[in-house]
Amino acid sequence: MSPPSSYLGEKLSDHTSFLGLRLWVLIVAFTTLFLLLFFSIISCYVICYYRRRKPCKTPFCLPNPIAPKNYQTAYRSSSLNRRLLPVNMSEIEMNTTEPELQVMFPDQWSTRAGNVTTPRSYLPDSEPFREALTGYRFSTREVYIFTNGFGYDNLIGNGNHGVVHRGVLFDGTTVAVKRLLGCQTQGFVTEVEAIRHVRHKNLVKLLGYCMEEGCRMLVYEYVNNSNLHQWLHGPLGQASPLTWTIRMNIIHGIAKGLAYLHEDIEPHISHQNLKASNILLDHLWNPKMSDVALSRLLGPNPNHTHATTRSLVELGYAAQEHASTSKLDKESDVYSFGILVIEIVSGRIPVDHYQPQVYLIDWLKYMVANKKIADVVDPSIPEIPSIKELKRITLIALRCTDPDIDHRPRMGEVIHMLEPRNLLLSDDHCIRREDSVRNCTEGGQPADV
Secondary structure (H helix, E strand, O other), rough: OEEEEHHHHHHHOOOOOOOOOHHHHHHHHHHHHHHHHHHHHHHHHHHHHHHHHOHHOHHHHOOOOOOOOOOOOOOOOOOOHHHHOOOOOHOOOOOOOOOOOOOOOOOOOOOOOOOOEOOHOOOOOOHHHHHOOOOOOOHHHHHHHHOOOOOOHHHHHEEEOOEEEEEEEEOOOOOOOOOOOOOOOOHHHHHHHHHHOOOOOEEEEEEEEEEEEEEEEEEOOOOOEHHHHHHEEEEEHHHHHHHHHHHHHHHHHHHHHHHHHHHHHHOOOOOOOOOHHHHEOOOOOOEEOOOOOHHHHHHHHHHHHHHHHHHHHOOOOOOOOHHHHHHOOOOHHHHHHHHHHHHHHHHHHEEEEOOOOOOOHHHHHHHHOOOOOHHHOOOOEEEOOHHHHHHHHHHHHHHOOOOOOHHHHOOOHHHHHHOOOOOOOOOOEEEEEHHHHHHHHHOOOOOOO
16 A cells, blocks of 8 residues: 555646646645735735825825925826826926025914926816816815925924925915814814905915815915014014014004904904914015914814913913913904014014013013113114104004003004004104214203103
8 A cells, every 4th residue: 555645646746627737736826826816905905994094194194394204296196187287297396496494483484485386388278177276175185286295395384283385286376285283173164164255465365275084284375575573583684674664564564454353354353373473474565464263273172272372471472361261362462463563663572581671561661661762663773763653653552462451452443543643743754773873962862751
């Protein structure tokens, strides 16, 4: 009797009726085919799983990038209508010859001067195409495309509430895309729809939004002349200080924008986060307030409100009464406006621990009490205002920052107080600083409040 191993070998070597192949060849072939099929199914499952994950876990909704990321711009467009894409995404040119980006101010993007262009030759001419791309609701894939894959070269701001990238729509419009942190979507669309219709020349326009499975983005107009904080306290202001006329234009514009929000629309809206870094400037020095009612868009999370209030109090833009209540309303906007007025006039930051009077409002009261009103003006301004005009602006700031909320004026009243009056401005509007110094050395004394 032959051993079992010889018998098994003979059976495996027998020819079968399937193409005359030996049995062991068929076994190996079917085993290999089974393994290939098994691994193919597993691979398809893994790919489908990652494609169906929530956007907050995908590259479209990454957390705050604070270091360069090597985003891949090779984009698979099989799921999109290819007519929406330019022939070659690399043709979207980015000007990267600027200095290295420095994110300096939280909650606000520092507008970097650079041109991002989309070649017109690759743009379809059909109106439906342009309407689809300039509509107010975007998909994450569309935003991913016109921000060049959220590339680091397009990162223009990084703050507590989100990250801001510059982008170019397919019609050539430059925009700023703010990706909000977190995945809270309750009431988001309703609030966006309400704020999207708010239109004023002194407010940054909300052009559209994106919300897909928790990923929230806001698409704003792009304002290309940096922000007020940089012009007052950054290198821009050191190289070219803002003139008194420009500063007054900024104060008037902020007041008009706030009056519009507080009194001219229904329902009324309070800004709730008014500070110098949230005042953008266009090429004509017109102020545009950004992040209007951002706390409403962040959702009904008390932590966001407490964080915003605490930040404003620490930065000196909110009265101490708000530290305990965390209530940000029209009255708190008026207080923040008063602090901004003093900051614009004096060129000092609202809280400076290197000064004897740490808080700007305390310093102003000290200067008024000691009859040094002429010394309140920023020394970097080549010309100074008339004493009467300086008195008027100082009085407005003091009224807006009155500790008694009931005594603070409404923004409509502030605009009326800001209007020039012949009685107050009977003397020269501005005089050269050296002329003022000469008058003082000759024995003349500046008027006091």
